[in-house]
Amino acid sequence: MDTVTVRKAPGHWPWIAPLLVLATAYGVIPFIGTSYLFEAILTPFLALSLAGLGLNILTGYAGQLSLGSAAFLAVGAFGAFNFNLRVQGLPLIVSIVLAGISAALIGIVFGLPSLRLKGFYLAISTLAAQFFVQWALTKFGWFSNNSPSGVIDAPPLTIFGISFEGAVGRYLFALTIVTIFTLFAWRFVNTRTGHHFIAVRDNELAAKVIGIPVLRTKLLAFAISSFIIGVAGVLWAFAYLRTVETGGFNLDRSFQIVFIIIIGGLATIRGSFFGAALIVIFPLILSRLGQLFLGDIFNSGVLEMSQRIVLGALIILFLIVEPNGLVSLWDRLRKKPLRLSRIKTIN
Amino acid sequence: MKPTTFLKTAALAVALAIPFASAVHADEQFFPLQSYRVGPYAAGGTGFFGGFIDYINLVNTRDGGINGVKLTYEEGETQYEVEKGVEVYERLKTKPNIATWTPLSVGIAYALIDRVTTDKVPLTTINHGRTDSTDGRVFPYIFPLLLNPYSETSGIVNYIATKSGGLEKLKGKKIVVLYHGSPYGKETIPIYELLAQKYGFTVQQIEVSHPGNEQQSQWLTIRRTKPDYVVLRGWGVMNPVALKTAQKTGFPADKIIGNVWSNSEEDVTPAGDAAKGYVAITTQASGVEYPVVQEITKVLYDQGKGNLDDKKRIGSVYHNLGIVNGILNVEAIRIAQEKFGKRTLTGDEVRWGFEHLQLSRERVKELGAEDLFHSIHVTWDNHEGNGYVKFQQWDGKKWTPVSDWIAPEWALLRPIIEKSSEAYAKEKGIKIRTEAEVDVINQSTAAQ
Numbered sequence: 001m002d003t004v005t006v007r008k009a010p011g012h013w014p015w016i017a018p019l020l021v022l023a024t025a026y027g028v029i030p031f032i033g034t035s036y037l038f039e040a041i042l043t044p045f046l047a048l049s050l051a052g053l054g055l056n057i058l059t060g061y062a063g064q065l066s067l068g069s070a071a072f073l074a075v076g077a078f079g080a081f082n083f084n085l086r087v088q089g090l091p092l093i094v095s096i097v098l099a100g101i102s103a104a105l106i107g108i109v110f111g112l113p114s115l116r117l118k119g120f121y122l123a124i125s126t127l128a129a130q131f132f133v134q135w136a137l138t139k140f141g142w143f144s145n146n147s148p149s150g151v152i153d154a155p156p157l158t159i160f161g162i163s164f165e166g167a168v169g170r171y172l173f174a175l176t177i178v179t180i181f182t183l184f185a186w187r188f189v190n191t192r193t194g195h196h197f198i199a200v201r202d203n204e205l206a207a208k209v210i211g212i213p214v215l216r217t218k219l220l221a222f223a224i225s226s227f228i229i230g231v232a233g234v235l236w237a238f239a240y241l242r243t244v245e246t247g248g249f250n251l252d253r254s255f256q257i258v259f260i261i262i263i264g265g266l267a268t269i270r271g272s273f274f275g276a277a278l279i280v281i282f283p284l285i286l287s288r289l290g291q292l293f294l295g296d297i298f299n300s301g302v303l304e305m306s307q308r309i310v311l312g313a314l315i316i317l318f319l320i321v322e323p324n325g326l327v328s329l330w331d332r333l334r335k336k337p338l339r340l341s342r343i344k345t346i347n
Numbered sequence: 348m349k350p351t352t353f354l355k356t357a358a359l360a361v362a363l364a365i366p367f368a369s370a371v372h373a374d375e376q377f378f379p380l381q382s383y384r385v386g387p388y389a390a391g392g393t394g395f396f397g398g399f400i401d402y403i404n405l406v407n408t409r410d411g412g413i414n415g416v417k418l419t420y421e422e423g424e425t426q427y428e429v430e431k432g433v434e435v436y437e438r439l440k441t442k443p444n445i446a447t448w449t450p451l452s453v454g455i456a457y458a459l460i461d462r463v464t465t466d467k468v469p470l471t472t473i474n475h476g477r478t479d480s481t482d483g484r485v486f487p488y489i490f491p492l493l494l495n496p497y498s499e500t501s502g503i504v505n506y507i508a509t510k511s512g513g514l515e516k517l518k519g520k521k522i523v524v525l526y527h528g529s530p531y532g533k534e535t536i537p538i539y540e541l542l543a544q545k546y547g548f549t550v551q552q553i554e555v556s557h558p559g560n561e562q563q564s565q566w567l568t569i570r571r572t573k574p575d576y577v578v579l580r581g582w583g584v585m586n587p588v589a590l591k592t593a594q595k596t597g598f599p600a601d602k603i604i605g606n607v608w609s610n611s612e613e614d615v616t617p618a619g620d621a622a623k624g625y626v627a628i629t630t631q632a633s634g635v636e637y638p639v640v641q642e643i644t645k646v647l648y649d650q651g652k653g654n655l656d657d658k659k660r661i662g663s664v665y666h667n668l669g670i671v672n673g674i675l676n677v678e679a680i681r682i683a684q685e686k687f688g689k690r691t692l693t694g695d696e697v698r699w700g701f702e703h704l705q706l707s708r709e710r711v712k713e714l715g716a717e718d719l720f721h722s723i724h725v726t727w728d729n730h731e732g733n734g735y736v737k738f739q740q741w742d743g744k745k746w747t748p749v750s751d752w753i754a755p756e757w758a759l760l761r762p763i764i765e766k767s768s769e770a771y772a773k774e775k776g777i778k779i780r781t782e783a784e785v786d787v788i789n790q791s792t793a794a795q
Contacts, residue, residue, distance in 0.1 A: 040437035044430065138528070138554070148537050148767075149477065149530035151457040153775070241429060243458045247529055247557065248429055284434065287424070300424040301384025301393065 025175055030168045038167040039240075045280045046174040047235040052260040052272030053178075053185055054228030059258075060267035061189055062221035063201025064114050065122050068129030069257040071110075072226045074249035075103040075133060076233030078143050081244050084155050085145060093159050096177075096234050100227040106133070107226025114218045130251055137246045144244070151245045154238040170239040177235060181228055186269050188224070197221055198267075229257075263318060265325025274326035278318075283311055374691050376413070376680060378403065378420040379439035381450040386426040387558035388583040390613035391665055395451055396422065397654040398669020399676075401643045404654070406677055408646050413680050414689040418446075429454045436462060444691045447471055447676055447701075453531035456489070463488045467789050468694030469701050473672045474499070474607045474630055475531055478538075481731040482768035483702065484780045488694075490701050492675055493723060493734035494630050496534040497764065498755035499607050502628055502736040504542050505753065507576050507604065518547035523569050525589060526580040528556040531608070535580065541763065559585025566596040579627075580606045586614035587622070594621035601626065607736075611664035615741045623743045630734050631671045631720040633746050635662035638715030639670060664746070671720050678714070679704045687788075695789045702727045702785055721752045727785040733757055 033042070055069050079099030083090060110129035114122050137143045144152050157164035157173050164173040188194050196217045199207040208214050237244040256279060264275025290303040298306075322329040380399070383392035403418045412418055421442070423435030432455030436448070440462075448463060448470040450456050456472050460480070463470045469488050472480075476491035494502075507522065508514045524539050526532035536552055543550040551572060553565050559581065566589075569577060577598065579589050586609045593603060605614070605627030612633065615622035635644065640662050647653045648661060660666055683692050683700025692700070704725040706714070711722055721735035735752040772779055 034441070036437045036441060040434040149453060149457070149534045151454065151530045153461070241433060241458050242461060243429070243454075245429065245454060245457070245530060247454060250557075299384060300382060300422040301389065304385045304424040304426070 022179065026172075030172065033168070033171075035167040038171040041281055041284065042171050043174050043240045044236070045276050046171075046178045047232050047240055048257065048260060048280055049273045049276040050178045050181055050235060051229050051232035051257050052264060052276050053182060053269065054225045054232060055257050056261045056264075056266065056268070056272050057185060057189075057197070057228065058221050058225035060261055060265075060271070061194065061201065062197040062218065062225075064111070064218060064221055065119060066126040066129075066222075066225070067123050067251070067254050067258065068110060068126035068133075069229050070249040070251065070253035071129040071133035072103045072107060072229040073233030073236060073253065074137060074246060075106050075226075076100060076230030077237035077244045077249070078137055079103065079230065080234040080238065081152055081154065082143065082145075091159065092155070092157065096231060099234055100230040103230025103233070104223040104227040107222040107229075108219050111219050111222025111226075114222065115215055127251075130254055134246050134249065144246075150247075151243050154242045154244060157238060164239075174235045174239045177231060181231065182269060185228070189269070193217070193220065201267075259315075261325075263315060263325060265327030268325070268327045270330075271325050271327045274330065278326065282314075283307060286310060374412075374416045375419050375444050376416050376446045376691055376697075377442050377444045378418065378446055378676070379435070379442065379448060380420050380422045381425045381432050381435045381448065381452070381455060382422045383425050383427050383451075384422075385424065386428075387560075388427045391583060391608070391611070392427070392451065393655070394611065394613065394660060394663055394665025395669040395672070397660070398666040398671075399449065399673045400654040400669075401647055401666075402639075402670045402673025402677065404652060405639075405643050405646055406673075408652075409642065413677055414684055416680075416684070416689065416691055418677070425450070425452065425455060427452050427454075429458050433458055440466060440468075445694055446680060446692070446697050447694075449473075449672065449676075451475075453477065453534060454529060457530060460486070460489060466694065467698070469698045471672070471676070471701070473668065473675070475534075478534060479764050479768035479771060481729060481764050483726070483728040483730045485768040485772045485777055486730065487780055488698055490725070490730045492701075492704075492725070492730075492732055493671070493720070494607060494736060494755075495731045495764075497538045497760045498731065498734070498757065499628060499736070500535045500538045500542065501755040501760060502753055503578055503604055503606065504546070505756070506626075506628070506738055506750065508546070509750075511575075514546060520548040520576070521572065521574040522548055522550050522576050522578060523572060523574040524550060524552045524578045524580055525562075525565060525569070526552060526554055527559060527582045527585055528554045529582070531582060532580055538760075538763070539578075555581070555585055555589070558583060560588050562588055562592045566592045566598065569593075569598060570596045575602065577603045578606065579603050579609045581609040581614070585609075587617035590615065590618035590621045590625060594618075600624045601740075604628070604738075610739065610746075612660075612746075613663070613665065620743070622741050625741045626738055626749060627741075627746075628736050629664065629739055629746075630736055631664070631667045632718060632737065632748065633662060633664045633667055633739070637662075637667075637717070637719040639674070639719065640667065642715060643670065667719060671716070674714055674716055675704060675706075675723065678706060678710075693788070699785065699788065701725060701730070704732060727780075727782055 051069060051073060058064050058066055076099045079102040080095045083095035083098045110126060113125040117125055144150050157170060164170055196212045199212055200214055200217050204214055260275035260279050261272060263278055265271030286307045290307055294303060380396055382396040400420060403420055407418055421439060423439055425431040425435055432450050432452060436459055445468050453475055456476055459470055469490060471490040471492050473492045474494045478495045478497045480486040480489035480491055481495050508517050511517060539550045539552060553568060555562055555565055581589055600622060601624035603625055607628050610627035610629045615625060644661055648658055679700035680697060682703050683696050687696045702725060704723060706723050708722050711717055723732040723734055725732035735754055737748055737752055738750040739746040740749045
């Protein structure tokens with residue numbers, strides 16, 4: 001893959017901000033966070049961000065709609081579990097890579113319809129992946145090591161002899177993997193192949209005319225996306241829940257990941273993180289505030305229902321205010337003070 | 348900072364700070380409740396947690412707590428979803444003086460096994476849960492109280508045998524098990540296969556995917572198979588739909604046997620006529636005639652302090668199960684207080700209490716629950732406690748008992764359970780506990 005630099009990003013933004021975030025994530029949070037922050041907020045946030053990143057490459061950059069993300073999460077989780085269980089002495093990191101490759105292969109198979117189908121029709125055909133994978137994992141007990149209830153325990157997280165057990169350890173494990181893939185994705189979308197993705201998304205016919213191998217590009221998009229989502233599945237199951245069960249990888253989860261990238265911002269790397277933050281953290285804050293202010297008056301059921309209404313209304317509001325997702329909203333907010341001062345000087 | 352940004356930041360800070368800002372009170376015992384009041388299983392959640400909370404409040408109001416130790420609780424909505432259950436666990440585990448965890452979901456319970464074992468706080472799964480956690484040698488902190496899924500299966504198979512004229516008459520019979528597509532539903536798959544082999548009946552197990560509001564194809568398969576009995580291993584909305592679809596496909600309701608989570612008023616009332624004659628297993632009777640239920644009505648509901656929104660649900664199957672769960676929790680703490688002193692106990696001390704939770708029929712009568720449930724006898728290595736079961740039939744208005752208290756075949760099931768738990772211990776590298784370790788009390792790490 002040859003790298004092509006398209007544009008120099010403005011100002012110092014592309015390096016400074018991510019570095020600051022990373023420095024805080026590695027250098028500050030592990031020392032001040034509580035186990036609740038790691039186990040209930042950051043780890044699922046990281047796993048879902050990575051899944052969003054994977055889907056964003058497919059949907060945001062390459063323009064292929066998919067409703068099968070949860071299936072690839074499941075393939076990743078069950079794949080890593082089985083490689084780890086069946087092959088004695090296989091390092092966990094290899095199991096994770098192999099799980100990603102399994103997800104990529106299945107992604108390619110279910111990406112084949114994309115050669116003929118577009119838009120909603122493709123989305124519907126990816127539902128097949130969703131249903132097939134869940135069915136197969138439930139039907140064949142081998143995948144869950146014949147566990148009677150279909151729930152399996154995740155193995156301990158140990159890489160190169162370093163144990164990542166404990167709340168902070170699991171968080172750092174997830175953070176490292178997410179960082180690696182984010183760097184990869186960030187570089188990747190600026191390569192020639194990355195531009196092929198965008199070309200296919202924007203105008204398939206034009207892309208074909210200028211000699212982009214559309215077929216290969218689409219399948220590659222499915223493979224890369226599924227690989228990343230598969231790894232996200234490993235994080236979800238091994239670092240967050242620590243049990244693996246098909247029930248958690250249902251259609252709802254697929255929709256959740258689609259919402260993440262739509263709300264966060266399609267075809268942006270940051271968007272997946274913004275979207276995941278909204279989907280994971282926002283309901284928690286709402287529920288906490290509801291419990292604090294109204295907990296004595298209403299029971300938890302009424303509160304839960306009202307939170308859903310509030311959350312739904314806010315999502316609609318976000319999308320009306322900024323159809324391009326939270327990323328654009330964020331960028332606009334950052335520029336706003338400037339604009340205000342400019343108006344003042346004009347006046 | 349702009350005012351709106353400031354407000355937002357303040358609200359966020361408040362929201363995230365709440366779990367850590369809990370004051371420590373002396374002589375309190377806290378019950379974190381992973382309850383669910385919305386979603387497809389809300390009927391079970393509101394009934395069960397309603398009963399549990401009612402009993403906690405009764406003990407507080409009537410007796411001033413357990414020997415002066417007040418009981419407190421806080422609910423966290425899980426919607427029966429594993430990740431929400433984990434979130435609630437992580438949020439509430441920072442509270443001090445935790446007695447027991449009660450997720451009322453097999454999926455959540457599985458995800459918490461490692462966590463509660465590390466934190467050394469007991470987790471109870473009354474009438475459900477992971478069957479091999481009955482083996483206290485391997486699972487010191489997990490208690491599938493009263494009736495584990497295998498005992499339930501044995502009870503149902505024995506009931507079918509009685510109806511057919513003895514265990515030997517089971518030979519050649521055809522039984523279909525219609526199960527909920529969740530960890531809970533799948534738990535009994537191997538034991539049905541095993542009992543089918545042992546007694547010579549054929550079994551076909553059909554899954555209904557969660558939540559189960561569409562079962563046409565399953566019941567068409569059942570109609571083709573023409574089984575002698577269908578065991579309904581349902582949960583929530585799946586149950587009335589099953590009964591209605593059975594009626595539509597012409598399968599008689601009195602040949603359907605409900606399991607212990609398909610036995611409530613909420614399961615049959617929505618099915619209307621289709622449920623008439625339907626039989627289900629239970630560990631606790633429904634009805635308001637039991638002294639403890641009477642007291643809850645008098646002390647709480649008449650004062651407007653009851654937890655159920657609908658007073659008609661007092662004494663329903665789920666409500667009574669919640670009350671029984673309350674009795675078991677409170678008595679476990681009382682028993683542990685006898686040993687460790689009448690004060691707030693640590694999670695591990697409550698674990699000791701559960702491991703000595705032995706309530707004879709006389710003691711159950713003293714507690715005002717005679718015949719509400721039979722008795723329980725938990726020991727350090729038997730965390731189920733040998734609960735008895737009863738069968739009840741729905742007549743269109745109420746449940747009528749159609750059997751006496753029956754004992755499942757514990758001796759038959761124990762080796763199967765031990766095989767499974769020992770395999771788990773080996774896989775996870777757990778050292779099998781001995782009786783001497785029961786009295787060793789570890790400091791709970793959860794509240795620190």
